[in-house]
Amino acid sequence: MSSTGLVTGKVVVVTGAGGGIGRDIALAMAREGAKVVVNDIGASVSGEGQDAGPAQKVVDEILAMGGQAAANTDSVSDAAGGARIIQTAIDSFGRIDVVVNNAGILRDRFFHKMSMDEWDAVLKVHLYGAFYVSRAAAPHFKEQESGNYIHMTSTSGLVGNFGQANYSAAKLGVTALSKSIALDMQKFKVRSNCISPFAWSRMIGSIPTETPEEQARVERIKQMTPAKIAPMAVALASDASAHVNGQVFAVRNNEIFLMSQPRPIRSVHRSEGWTPQSVLDQAMPALKSSFFDLERSGDVFSWDPI
Structure with a gap:
């Protein structure tokens, strides 16, 4: 198992790691020397069904290449499940160093047609799930004065997209959660960053x-x-990126982007204060040239990958 050992000895939890992005992250962590907890409930893209096979299959792949791994099939969507995921790391490897919040489902529907269940299910997995697993790891990180959170966000939330109000709201929520974790836990040498994957x-x-x-x-x-x-x-899991905290990156084929975070871009001031009419007559016209277009992710990332 050839690597540069960037995360040698670290214990890494990757949620939703039975396939796709999570699987590749779990394998890459193992190649670089990490001990990996592979979490996956084995559900469909929409979160239905359950199968222990996907998580165990990835564990078997890691073991076959000489790595160390343990499977977990708990759901991130409830607090007890999140706690058991972290406990699997403690029971299997004695500690926890990195949490990768990758688990997710889709229930795409136009906003005016979205059901309460479709809204709730996606928020539970993405936003509540990221909180539950992160929160369960926090006491361990605080105690050892080290730790690292890596959360998956999306340009559906950062920019916008059709038919994904639930997913977009959850993913933008995850970026705010990450920043809050970074601010609250930096004194314990704990970091938190986001990746928006294409x-x-x-x-x-x-x-x-x-x-x-x-x-x-x-x-x-x-x-x-x-x-x-x-x-x-x-790279984010490595101690070599100890200076990287509270950031949002996007990765698109061979491109890496640092994404902006909301900051004031223009202001208007009126010494006597504002009335509804003066807002309409003065503030809106003055600010209008800086308004953002109603864009989707595909409008902003409009070129094919090379």
Whole structure:
């Protein structure tokens, strides 16, 4: 198992690691010397069904390459499950050093058609799940005065997208959760950062491939594999990135972006204060040139990966 040992000896929990991005992060962590807890309930993309197989299969892959790993099939969507995931790390390897909050489901629907259950299920896994697992690790991190959180966010929340009010709200919530953790726990030498991953494997089947141009585009998009996300996660888990805290990165094929965070960009002042009419007559016209367009993620990231 050749590596540079960037995370040798660290115990890493990766949620939703039975496939996709989580699996590749778990494998990459193991290659770099980490002991990995592979968590996955084995559900479908929409969160339905349950199967212990995916988590154990990834554990077997890690063991086969000479690494150390343990499987966990608890759901992140309840506090007791989150606690058991962290406890698996303690029971198996005696400590916890890194939490990768990757578990997620999709229940896409236009906002005006979204059911309460569709809203609730996605928030529970993404936002509540990130909190539950992170919170369970916090006392260990505080006690040992070290620890590292890596959360998966999305440009659906950072920028916007159609039909994903639940997912977008959860993912933007995760970025705020990460910043709060970074602020609250920096005095204990604990870090928290986000990755917004582009990995289009689930979409490949729905993209048209009728013309040579379309076929070539799909081939380019296929390069955006989940494995492209793993190097950033391993780098953030390493002590060599001890200076990186409270940041949001995006990874898209061979590109890495530092994403902006909300800050004031323009202001107007009126010494006598504002009335509703003066807001309309003066403030809005003055600020209008700096308004943001109603863009989707695909409008901002409008070029194909190379």
